[in-house]
Amino acid sequence: xxSVRTFMTAFRAIRRNxxxxxxxxxxxxxxxxxxxxxxxxxxxxxxxxxxSVASMGANNLLIFPGxxxxxxxxxxxxxxxxxxxxxxxxxxxxxxxxxxAAPIVRVRTxxxxxxxxxxxxxxxxxxxxxLDVRDWNTLAEGEPFTDRDVRNGSKVCLIGQTLVRQxxxxxxxxxxxxxxxxxxxxxxxxxxxxxxxxxxxxxxxIILAPWTAIKYRVSGSSAQSVxxxxxxxxxTSQQVNSLNNxxxxxxxxxxxxxxxxxxxxxxxxVRFTNVDQIVAAxxxxxxxxxxxxxxxxxxxxxxxxxxxxxDDFIIRDLTELTSALSGTSALMTKLLLCVALISLVVGGVxxxxxxxxxxxxxxxxxxxxxxxGARGSDILRQFLTEAxxxxxxxxxxxxxxxxxxxxxxxxLLRWPTESSPEAILAAVAVSFFVGVVFGFYPAWKASRLDxxxxxxxx
Amino acid sequence: xxxIELKDVYKTYHLGEMDVPVLKGVSLxxxxxxxxxxxxxxxxxxSTLMNILGxxxxxxxxxxxxxxxxxSGLPRNExxxxxxxxxxxxxxxxxxxxxxxxxxxxxxxxxxxxxGISDRESRRRAIALLERVGLGDRIHHHPSQLSGGxxxxxxxxxxxxxxxxxxxxxxxxxxxxxxxxxxxxxxxQRLNAEEGITIILVTHDAEVAExxxxxxxxxxxxxxxxxxxxxxxxxxxxxxx
Ligand SMILES: Nc1ncnc2c1ncn2[C@@H]1O[C@H](COP(=O)(O)OP(=O)(O)OP(=O)(O)O)[C@@H](O)[C@H]1O
Ligand SMILES: [Mg+2]
Numbered sequence: 062x063x064s065v066r067t068f069m070t071a072f073r074a075i076r077r078n079x080x081x082x083x084x085x086x087x088x089x090x091x092x093x094x095x096x097x098x099x100x101x102x103x104x105x106x107x108x109x110x111x112x113s114v115a116s117m118g119a120n121n122l123l124i125f126p127g128x129x130x131x132x133x134x135x136x137x138x139x140x141x142x143x144x145x146x147x148x149x150x151x152x153x154x155x156x157x158x159x160x161x162a163a164p165i166v167r168v169r170t171x172x173x174x175x176x177x178x179x180x181x182x183x184x185x186x187x188x189x190x191x192l193d194v195r196d197w198n199t200l201a202e203g204e205p206f207t208d209r210d211v212r213n214g215s216k217v218c219l220i221g222q223t224l225v226r227q228x229x230x231x232x233x234x235x236x237x238x239x240x241x242x243x244x245x246x247x248x249x250x251x252x253x254x255x256x257x258x259x260x261x262x263x264x265x266x267i268i269l270a271p272w273t274a275i276k277y278r279v280s281g282s283s284a285q286s287v288x289x290x291x292x293x294x295x296x297t298s299q300q301v302n303s304l305n306n307x308x309x310x311x312x313x314x315x316x317x318x319x320x321x322x323x324x325x326x327x328x329x330x331v332r333f334t335n336v337d338q339i340v341a342a343x344x345x346x347x348x349x350x351x352x353x354x355x356x357x358x359x360x361x362x363x364x365x366x367x368x369x370x371x372d373d374f375i376i377r378d379l380t381e382l383t384s385a386l387s388g389t390s391a392l393m394t395k396l397l398l399c400v401a402l403i404s405l406v407v408g409g410v411x412x413x414x415x416x417x418x419x420x421x422x423x424x425x426x427x428x429x430x431x432x433x434g435a436r437g438s439d440i441l442r443q444f445l446t447e448a449x450x451x452x453x454x455x456x457x458x459x460x461x462x463x464x465x466x467x468x469x470x471x472x473l474l475r476w477p478t479e480s481s482p483e484a485i486l487a488a489v490a491v492s493f494f495v496g497v498v499f500g501f502y503p504a505w506k507a508s509r510l511d512x513x514x515x516x517x518x519x
Numbered sequence: 520x521x522x523i524e525l526k527d528v529y530k531t532y533h534l535g536e537m538d539v540p541v542l543k544g545v546s547l548x549x550x551x552x553x554x555x556x557x558x559x560x561x562x563x564x565x566s567t568l569m570n571i572l573g574x575x576x577x578x579x580x581x582x583x584x585x586x587x588x589x590x591s592g593l594p595r596n597e598x599x600x601x602x603x604x605x606x607x608x609x610x611x612x613x614x615x616x617x618x619x620x621x622x623x624x625x626x627x628x629x630x631x632x633x634x635g636i637s638d639r640e641s642r643r644r645a646i647a648l649l650e651r652v653g654l655g656d657r658i659h660h661h662p663s664q665l666s667g668g669x670x671x672x673x674x675x676x677x678x679x680x681x682x683x684x685x686x687x688x689x690x691x692x693x694x695x696x697x698x699x700x701x702x703x704x705x706x707x708q709r710l711n712a713e714e715g716i717t718i719i720l721v722t723h724d725a726e727v728a729e730x731x732x733x734x735x736x737x738x739x740x741x742x743x744x745x746x747x748x749x750x751x752x753x754x755x756x757x758x759x760x
Contacts, residue, residue, distance in 0.1 A: 431599065432573075
């Protein structure tokens with residue numbers, strides 16, 4: 062009741078000089094408007110930046126097989142084969158911080174179509190989820206291969222733009238057969254252009270195929286002379302195996318035998334399969350450390366590593382990318398905050414100035430109000446309410462202004478913007494705060510007036 | 520007991536090192552329902568005395584009993600409450616809020632009324648009062664759209680909104696011509712007679728004082744005559760001759 066009356070009194074007092082009120086709040090209006098607009102535009106562009114950085118692989122986690130060592134001699138990463146496709150499935154299933162995961166089998170070999178040949182930088186045997194991991198779902202043409210293709214070891218593949226240029230002379234490669242190491246694969250889709258990665262290597266120089274097909278049909282049958290790198294790899298692993306005696310050739314089944322259904326699904330003789338690498342993507346940049354922890358725990362359990370023993374795998378994340386990303390957005394937020402503070406302080410000083418003028422101008426009114434029974438606290442409350450109402454009205458106008466201008470920017474410049482409820486809440490809170498802080502001194506001065514002197518004031 | 524009892528009140532202002540005694544031992548009484556004029560030359564201390572009587576100021580020494588309550592030692596906030604409940608003021612310069620309608624001006628003191636009176640009720644009261652002072656058709660006019668006499672009548676309505684038993688008017692006709700002065704004074708007389716409101720008129724004009732039932736004369740901070748009802752009526756009669 063009382064607060065409603067105080068509010069109405071403040072409202073009437075402001076209405077008595079509406080033009081001045083508008084000019085007074087202009088500082089707050091512009092300040093809040095600028096903050097809201099910048100927040101919305103900033104948020105929009107930072108989301109856009111985050112998305113594009115995420116498509117560069119900022120959220121990616123690369124899991125490699127561990128290091129074999131014997132008698133103090135270490136053989137380097139990948140020298141033992143410990144990762145299986147089932148590990149990738151388990152990671153996807155049991156690690157909540159991981160959004161996507163795919164196994165990778167690498168080969169490097171010659172690709173032939175018609176009279177042309179090319180050795181792509183990357184030939185990956187993987188699952189369709191690899192496209193999710195790399196945020197590469199929009200194909201230029203065709204459809205990705207499916208999980209069913211992976212189960213069947215189908216000879217299908219997706220090729221990158223560089224291959225289209227090198228092998229097909231810019232003609233549509235869909236449904237054409239290319240030969241990878243003398244095994245023919247049907248092209249079912251063409252990847253969209255991704256360009257070079259941060260290190261400058263061409264990301265479009267790529268073939269993606271079901272890992273089963275690459276593993277069993279290509280690298281299994283690879284002619285040593287053509288597939289030199291694969292051969293070298295095989296050699297190393299065989300060497301290591303024999304040195305370490307990790308996988309004895311006779312008898313011991315490390316992994317359970319497949320069920321009849323699985324056996325039927327997989328037309329190839331099942332043996333112990335390993336993959337060269339697993340790629341996974343955390344659900345967000347912030348969840349990367351959690352994802353690393355979860356994957357570590359899971360793989361240690363799956364690989365039956367006792368506490369105190371070293372991991373038989375290595376997880377890498379792209380810390381450089383992610384820290385650059387978070388650094389940028391933190392800097393942006395700080396800058397916005399500075400601008401916000403400066404403009405709001407300027408606005409607040411304007412409010413204080415006009416409230417002081419108003420108190421002087423209305424000294425007689427204050428005296429009169431005291432004569433009819435207003436206490437000092439009533440006067441204080443009235444002027445404080447007036448300042449706060451002014452600031453809140455300015456804040457509301459500012460929110461509208463900022464919102465409108467960010468809409469305008471979206472419409473005219475096609476910049477991405479994103480409405481930010483926190484910024485609006487903060488703007489309301491801050492205008493209230495500014496009103497209280499800068500309105501307090503004038504209100505306090507008013508409340509300290511002596512009624513007789515105030516009434517006599519000319 | 521009387522409505523107002525002032526016992527040996529002193530008021531001294533301090534200007535730096537110098538003491539300025541304005542009231543030098545004032546004692547007086549005003550009964551309920553009286554219409555009293557407070558007369559004196561300029562600078563004699565009328566306004567100072569009225570400020571003390573109106574609980575706007577506190578005496579340097581002495582006792583002030585208002586409505587059986589000793590108010591001379593009360594803190595600021597208590598005085599504000601008494602002003603709100605028991606006292607109405609009418610000023611020489613009207614003191615209306617600019618760019619605010621007559622109605623809102625009259626309702627203004629209700630803002631500080633602690634007794635919970637609804638907005639509807641205070642609005643109804645304000646309109647009734649404006650009709651009483653003959654401004655029923657001017658309730659939405661701003662002060663700048665009213666004549667001096669009308670403005671003073673709005674001020675009177677404002678002074679009456681909290682139904683105070685006591686009304687102070689400091690030179691209420693000082694800014695009005697003789698005709699309007701007469702009207703306003705008639706209104707005071709009617710309020711006094713019909714409502715039984717105790718009214719104290721501060722003036723240096725003998726003609727204004729004639730409208731009062733009793734005249735208290737003050738000179739140089741001392742009561743000359745009329746401090747108490749019995750002698751006051753004689754002095755008032757003497758003044759009229
Ligand atoms: N705040 C003050 N400080 C110092 N002296 C004051 C103060 N207020 C009043 N006085 C002095 O007290 C004396 C009486 O003042 P007061 O206003 O009561 O006179 P008054 O009788 O109302 O005169 P007028 O008829 O001109 O209004 C004057 O001499 C004045 O200078
Ligand atoms: Mg005076």
